[in-house]
Amino acid sequence: MSAPNPEGLRLQVDMIKCVGHASCFELLPERVSLDEWGYPIIETDPLPSGLVSHARRAVAACPTLALRVDGKVARKR
Amino acid sequence: MTIMLERGTRQGAPGTLPRLLAGGRRLGEHRATYGQIPLRRFAGEDGRRTLIRAITDAGLRGRGGAGFPTGRKMTSVAAGAKRPVVIANGCESEPASRKDKMLMACAPHLVMDGAVLAAHAVGADRVYLCVERGTSIADRLERELAQRDDPVKWKLVRVPRRYVSSEESALVHLINDGDGRPMAAPPRPYEKGVAGRPTLVDNVETLAHVALIAAYGPGWFREVGTRSDPGSTLVTVGGAVARPNVYEIAPGMRLGEVLDAAGGAVEPIGAVLVGGYFGTWVPMPDGWGLPLTHDRTGPQGTSLGGGGIIALPAESCGLAETARVVRYLAEESAQQCGPCMFGLPAIATDLAAVAYGRCDPATRQRLSRRIAQVTGRGACRHPDAATKLATSALTTFADDLMTHMDGWTCTGVSRDPILPLPDRRHRDRSWK
Numbered sequence A: 001m002s003a004p005n006p007e008g009l010r011l012q013v014d015m016i017k018c019v020g021h022a023s024c025f026e027l028l029p030e031r032v033s034l035d036e037w038g039y040p041i042i043e044t045d046p047l048p049s050g051l052v053s054h055a056r057r058a059v060a061a062c063p064t065l066a067l068r069v070d071g072k073v074a075r076k077r
Numbered sequence B: 001m002t003i004m005l006e007r008g009t010r011q012g013a014p015g016t017l018p019r020l021l022a023g024g025r026r027l028g029e030h031r032a033t034y035g036q037i038p039l040r041r042f043a044g045e046d047g048r049r050t051l052i053r054a055i056t057d058a059g060l061r062g063r064g065g066a067g068f069p070t071g072r073k074m075t076s077v078a079a080g081a082k083r084p085v086v087i088a089n090g091c092e093s094e095p096a097s098r099k100d101k102m103l104m105a106c107a108p109h110l111v112m113d114g115a116v117l118a119a120h121a122v123g124a125d126r127v128y129l130c131v132e133r134g135t136s137i138a139d140r141l142e143r144e145l146a147q148r149d150d151p152v153k154w155k156l157v158r159v160p161r162r163y164v165s166s167e168e169s170a171l172v173h174l175i176n177d178g179d180g181r182p183m184a185a186p187p188r189p190y191e192k193g194v195a196g197r198p199t200l201v202d203n204v205e206t207l208a209h210v211a212l213i214a215a216y217g218p219g220w221f222r223e224v225g226t227r228s229d230p231g232s233t234l235v236t237v238g239g240a241v242a243r244p245n246v247y248e249i250a251p252g253m254r255l256g257e258v259l260d261a262a263g264g265a266v267e268p269i270g271a272v273l274v275g276g277y278f279g280t281w282v283p284m285p286d287g288w289g290l291p292l293t294h295d296r297t298g299p300q301g302t303s304l305g306g307g308g309i310i311a312l313p314a315e316s317c318g319l320a321e322t323a324r325v326v327r328y329l330a331e332e333s334a335q336q337c338g339p340c341m342f343g344l345p346a347i348a349t350d351l352a353a354v355a356y357g358r359c360d361p362a363t364r365q366r367l368s369r370r371i372a373q374v375t376g377r378g379a380c381r382h383p384d385a386a387t388k389l390a391t392s393a394l395t396t397f398a399d400d401l402m403t404h405m406d407g408w409t410c411t412g413v414s415r416d417p418i419l420p421l422p423d424r425r426h427r428d429r430s431w432k
């Protein structure tokens, strides 16, 4: 896929807010898979440039505001 | 190497232990041994910087488990825009450890001196002393606090007796909102903690070392320990040893030496759990010579962590012991994050199946998959403790595992458990 975005933006999830609604998985299967309980497993390396806008769409669609796109690393998995 | 618990005077030869448990419970005794808090020596902005530099040069690392450099944490907190706050963390919710309780009982004023110095170093005027509620420690500390005349405002916080309530974001959450469950990062407490202020959360033993470094200097501090993990450290040695107790040791000591210091094994040892329930199983006798520090060593990255060390008899079943503890950790989840809420009970059930000989290759595979899936996916590190312990058990007890997979269990599963768990009556239900 394309090169990582220059700002180092990453898709990240606040697991406390996440209710396993899985709309992020539907909108961004490139970066999100689901565990056996239906919670998202998110690829947190910097997003490829081509996916940043898609990722923002997934963020907007998350019903609990659990997702975000930013350069801060909450912590390494 | 010296390991002692009994009291001695402060003026020992270089490198003499004990350092922490030497002082006395009462303020008078404590002052007679350690003198006044050297606040005047570190007066003003320059003094503060000098104090943080001394802590940094001493190479002190957090004694709560993570082993993060204390000087670096202080530097970040002091650099914040708002006036910082200090939390002295004496919760020690880890059932395999009681060194913090011992320290707060034997040398409460050393901890308090350290907290006052840490507050001074980062420019804080408030210190929250956090301890588990429902024990006599809180009342005793409150009485000792009343004796003191410090330039900070003290507040004693009684924390719910839950495993994860001692986590730093949980303490901040409790103080801010009366809810002792961990919070998601960012922001981290050092950036934005109590009342939105930069918050220095340090374990009580760490703070006691801060007091000693301020009094005797970084050079003195480094007379014991290793280069990357200097100073003495408290460990709780339990299990099949003659004298289970809290010991003050020098990092770098071999695992076998630490067991010998606790009176030696009382029966053949199969493995030793190092680092409490956030730790790893070290097979014995191969692990005898493993040096114990806050750095990761050995094939599994073993580290002292919070200092819990438990010797498991060869006759006991490490898989069954681990399954019990993982079940306990699952029950102690704050039930906020899906992978922790659903993953830990599932892992505990799989592990129990393995331990009690109801395991087939499919279960074994599912267990590995679940461990990999859950690790790192909680808002706090709680699930990682459980998966690390489970992984370590599957590695260390691989031979037993093969036996169990064939449908056999060892007699060990019916022995009395060695790893301590709190009585259900002593576990809080609520988070308030």
Ligand code: SF4
Pocket (backbone or CB within 6 Å): A013, A017, A018, A019, A020, A021, A022, A023, A024, A025, A039, A040, A061, A062, A063, A064, A065, A066, A067
């Ligand atoms: S859309 Fe939001 S709530 Fe739903 S699974 Fe994704 S992150 Fe969780």
Ligand code: SF4
Pocket (backbone or CB within 6 Å): A015, A016, B164, B181, B182, B183, B332, B333, B334, B335, B336, B337, B338, B340, B341, B377, B378, B379, B380, B381, B382, B383
């Ligand atoms: S990972 Fe577990 S213990 Fe930690 S906040 Fe989430 S649910 Fe609570």
